[in-house]
Amino acid sequence: MLNNELPVTRDTLLNEVAARRHQGYRFVTVTCVDLGDRFDILYHFDKDYVLYNLRLSLGRTENLPSISSIFFAAVLVENELKDLFGIPVTDLAIDYGGRFLLSEGSPVAPQRKPDAPPAQPAQTKDGAVK
Amino acid sequence: MSKRTIIPFGPQHPVLPEPIQLRLVMEEERVVEALPAVGYIHRGLEKLVEKKDYNQCVFLAERVCGICSFLHSVTYCQGLEEIMSVTIPDRARFLRLIWGEVHRVHSHLLWLGLLADSFGFENVFMHAWRCREMVLDLLERTAGHRVMLGVSCVGGVRRDISDEGLADILRTVDALQKEFDEFVPVVLNDYSIKQRTVGVGKLTKEQAAELGAVGPVARASGIARDFRETGYAAYGEVGFKIVTETAGDCYARMKVRCGEMYECLNMVRRAVAAMPAGAINVPVKGNPTGEVVARLEQPRGEVIYYLKGNGAKNLERMRIRTPTFANLAPLLAMLPGCELADVPVIVLSIDPCISCTER
């Protein structure tokens, strides 16, 4: 367990993130851990050298709402989640279409555990860009 | 056809030290839109923790990036030490600080050279890198390698510095101080350098806070945030002065880094003076269980390691968020509106380390 941790759900995520922003927190990053049956997604925020973490437990096929409308800086890491874990992130400010870090020839969603077949991310031939 | 110019800036571009592509949309030479395309250095090393045990991963962490290599491994080790509740010896903390700060000097000198190269000031580039050779020689003498120090381990450091070595450090630091005293004011007051950096790539304090800028980029915009203030390693004992500027342009970032170089030298001097005797590492037994977020200040800013262990020799998850990753969003805010000639200057002003960013 991390210090300053707050469990959130998909529905409360955006509100909580907005609350952090309101309290003057800085967006740090998002960490995703594949637990096998669910994804454990941690949103890290920082204020005065103290981390504040939101923990979201996401089902393997569920959509993840993007927080890039609240913290633009999150857009890159959310694209990364989409790439590496095959999590469908919705409403991205800039969508690299699953080709952010990976390219043609790369394995699909390589950091996703293999037990469940990945929900096919949007890997179009040319890569759809907004 | 359009009156807009669309060019790929990178990946193979001599002014960029590492492959990243910026798709620039320009009107004549004024950039109206810049979007990065990354993934040229994505190796996927986070997943390698599943194949290599946590001690081997010290070397893996060191090779996340060849410039701030030592500080990566230190962050990793600090994280593991926290999970495993290991207290490292005092001497190890001081050694980490010394190597860390010498490394920072090397990184900033490297950056200064590359920045000079980006605006075509070859002489500054050459001189910065010439000074940097002094630092690299020092690192090789004390740690055994110029770039990949390979001295970190979980529980302390692998290698001690003898008293003679400490004296050597002080001599080199004095020599560097002499070089800086001559060279840095010249660079900071040069007319043409000011022409190319003052007012270029502005990032206001609000933008920096909003977009989560870290490190010298944030400090140049007036945000006094530096993880060394939290006093990890021996920073608490040695004392530390934060360097900030308010203008938020490339020149301010240059000033911040130049100021930090002096500060690094001072810290090294104080650390050498206060160096405690004793062991340099403690044996670590068992395997890590639990999760932790380890953070410290790299030359480029705050680096974050999320580590999760489940009692096995291999970690379950390692996640690295590097300073450049955090600074990419501010970069995107700086680029539109600048001239094409300023693009490399602005890109280099955040001291990008793409290899860190993409892992």
Added chain:
Amino acid sequence: MSASSKSPWIVHYNCNSCNGCDIEFVACLTPMYDVERFGILHVGNPKHADILVVTGSVNHRDVRVLRNVYAQMPEPKVVVALGVCTSSGGIFADCYNIFGDVSKVIPVDVYVPACPPRPEAMIDGIVQALGILERKRAGEVMPSAAKPVLTLRPTAAAEAAPAAAQAAEQGNA
């Protein structure tokens, strides 16, 4: 040595390198090592280059870039691969996004091992490449560089002390 090997122009592509080799390569250009002594220029444009310096293990996105850069170089051309990542993937060999070593993409003429190699080693590698460039210029077809594995077998002296060896082996098991 003719003019072609006295004026080698270099283009450098960093595919997937951790920067260690890159900065050491750039260090070769700086006053301490100054490879311009050999007429070497870092031109940055494959169309002007004679030597392609590659660093890093190649990932899937770099494959096409590396091929393009190589294809745009005029003959004769030589490839120098710096660092162990280029020859085997080094510590990253097992990463999921690694396509493989450089020789899987383009033919390599000189490998410079170590992680990262010292600038001196890089200069050695480039000087070696000059010889190859010269011979390619003369029309020779050069084989790709070899990566011999050093295999040592026990000598008689070592055989003489099997007991100690066995004891140590058991201790470590």
Added chain:
Amino acid sequence: MTLTPQMLTVILAVVLGPILGALVSGLDRKITARVQGRWGPPIIQPFYDVLKLLRKEALGVNRIQIIYVWLHLAFMILTVVLLAMGQDMLMALFAYTFSSVALILGAMSVRSPYSRIGSHRKIMQMFAYEPVLILLIVGVYLITGSFQASSVAQQPLLVKLPLVFLTFLMAAAIKLEKSPFDIATSHHAHQELVKGITIEYAGPYLALIEITHFYEIFIVFAVVASFWATSPAIGLGLAAAGFLALIVVDNVFARLTPMWMLRYMWTVPLTLALSNIIWLYCA
């Protein structure tokens, strides 16, 4: 056919011009290296470079660029010939300008963005230095009453054209692609445009551009020397001093932007040259 002295001069200039230019270029690289604390390449390095390039594979993006590179060289030699014949300086300047224009057009004949941006910058460079060069010719005319290049040997021009001489050195910094004006292409190519205008030329074609550049260097320093054409020794000294000054300037300036160059060249040097010219009118 007998060799007249004039023809001899022409032949000598055409043959020795690039050789001298290459030597100057080599010396430049050596001294620049020393200034940067490096050992530097051998002085005859430019010869190695050109010989190597000539033997490389001749690559291109399209065909049209090839014609222009030959025109680039041809008009540069023409400039040398015209000057060596003592012909009209303004016409020589036009021939010289067209030589640059040919390079620009060659670079523009490909759609490659780096090449095109480079050529636009080259146009801006021409636009920046052209007035200064014409004012130089005006100054010479006002002193000697003639446009003929042969007339410069009448008296030391430097005495009456000190400011024009200064501005010519600034223009020379542009022509030789020195900092702070190395915006269209540069020797080391660590700039935003990579190699800019010459980026799509490879092998022998690049060698032609290099040879043309040697001619250009030769012309530039010949003009510098001709500011004291009455005494070859002083003229050469002048050229050497100008050469050193250019290297020093190259090494104490960052590369500045095209817009800065335009603003600067159309204010400071132009004002200097014009005031020099105006006092000649008044005199």
Added chain:
Amino acid sequence: MIKRVFSNLFGSPATRLYPFTRREPFAGSRGQLKNDIAKCIFCGQCQRRCPADAIVVGKKPDKSWAFDRYRCIVCGYCVEVCPVKCLSMDPKHGD
């Protein structure tokens, strides 16, 4: 900057004329891995610890120690763990 230019111009260059003049490597520098095979006991510790899988140790009966320097990251971990200290780091870099 002009001062620097002239001091460089009239001073001697910083360049070390490698390969004509070679500097002795610093003691303790990690150049390349050497194995004193006479002392080696083929225990396989180095193989197990090597982060880059550069060492393959052949067990009985066909004992061998195979080292791929094209994989070695010269970290020195193997030297550290070697029980008989037959492994060492040569400060010279390879050839």
Added chain:
Amino acid sequence: MQDYDKLLFAALILGPILFGALALISPSRGLRNAIVIIAAILTAGAGAFLITRTPLQFFMEPWTAHLATGLEFLIVLIVLGLAINIRSWLIAAMALIQLGLAASELLLPGQGGGTESAAPQFVVDNLALILVLVVSIVGSIICVYAIGYMKHHEQHAPPTAAGSGRFFFFLVGFLGAMNGLVMANDLKWLAIFWEATTLCSFMLIGHDRTPEAKNNAKLALLINTFGGLAMMVAGLIAHLSGHGENLSDLTAGWAMLPMALLCLAALTKSAQLPFQSWLLGAMVAPTPVSALLHSATMVKAGSYLVLRLAPAFSGTRLAVIIAIAGAFTFAAASALAIGQSNGKKVLAYSTIANLGLIVTCAGIGTPLAYAAGLFVLCFHAASKGLLFMCIGAIEQKIGSRDIEDMGGIMFLMPVTTVITLIGMGSMLLPPLGMLMSKWLAIESAMHAPLVLFLLVVGSALTVFFWAKWIGRIQTASYHREYKAEKLPFTILATLLLLVLAVVAGGLMTMPIFNAWIIPVVRGMTVAAWTADGLAQLDLAGQLPMWPFLVFLGLGLFVGLISFARFKEKNVREPFLCGENIQGGEHSYNFRSIGDSVNTAWSASYYMGSFFAESWLTPWVNLLAWMVILMLFGTMIGKL
């Protein structure tokens, strides 16, 4: 005066008008085309034949003076009618004033007896001959070109467009009016033809009758009527003051005010700043009109008049101002051209600039300058006519006149593109005509610092806009398939004819200069010319051509050999930082964000912050008005 001289005279002036009228009433297109071709051949032939007859003087029967008066009234009335028709009260007012002037000229007795002087009404001297040649040869070629052009235009023109018959009437008739203008010595006849060209241009610009065309036609009428007004005032003053109502007397008689007014008229006609707007507006017309207006006719009338007057005001303060006005136009129009991406506008500004050069030369007035002015006039007519014809053909093919759209035309229409490239090359390639004339002009301006400075600035700017345009149209990648180009025969033939003329003339600039221009200039007697000036002229003529031809030839020859030897295997993708997508004509594609396919594109620079028409125009117009005021300011001391 021989009878066939009269015939020649009639063929040059009345011939085109007559054939134009025939074209107007011709029932079928085939017949009309034949008529136009015959008219072109006859006019051109007559013009060429005139060489053998120069110098000529035509003394008209006395009764023709009344004819002239009648025609003058008629034309002014037509203008008045048109003005009322298009509801332009300003033009109407000016026409009314003109009417008043014409009437007062009738009523008020002149001091010197006016038209009864012994001067010939029409004179063909060397200057007029050069103009006649330009008008009748280049003009005729354009008329023939128009046949092919209009066939296409009829299908694509807006439904409001007037009939092609009427178009050809004014187009061909224009040549007659123009010939009349350049041969006229009598101010009244000059004014008649002057107004006639104004009318023709009005009708031609408004041909499509779109709102824009109507507006621009109105603008052209307005500005040129203003010029006509100035001319009539000049005539009246000349009449009243007894300087003689003809050019030869005027030039001999130092009548400054009429001269200044005539210069003002000339400036409006040749679209010098601040009167440039009408010529830019004239772009809406079908391209043959632009070609005609810009090269052979209309604007040349203005520059002709200045050249005609030049010997008279040579050395006066008026000359200084005229030179400055021209040089300022040269520099400002070149600057304005940089900001334009509309190809025809670039050509228009280039025309304005080059006419400015002629005016400058006339103002400088030394023999060398005068020769330079003549040189510009000839070469500009040929090159600019050619360029307009090319751009017209290109525009009809690609449906745009924007420079940025002309990227791939090398494949679509290789022949036209190569001709266009030669045409553009002739504007800046030594030793071709335009560059040589610019050289002469700059050399002759050495003693006028301000003029010289403006010329230097202008010529530096000129390179900018030509280079980027040439760069755009010649862009070609190796792989693209060239398409066979189908051009209407008349267009192809005229293009080839003119390009041959341009190349041949361009390669023989110095022989032409020595054999023709120098004798023309030496044949003039101008008081202000010194032996020194004439010696300078000869010196300029001694520029050896052979080095140019040798090196141009060698460069092209070796270049073409390498061109031919360049093989497919030597083709590489352009440098796109390694992210090229392989393959054929799409070699400028690169992979970018999320592996998407992007096309690299580099637009030309228009330097919008410096050279934007919208903000530059008011400033340069202001300055130009100041120069115009200064023009009359010089008179105050004289009056």
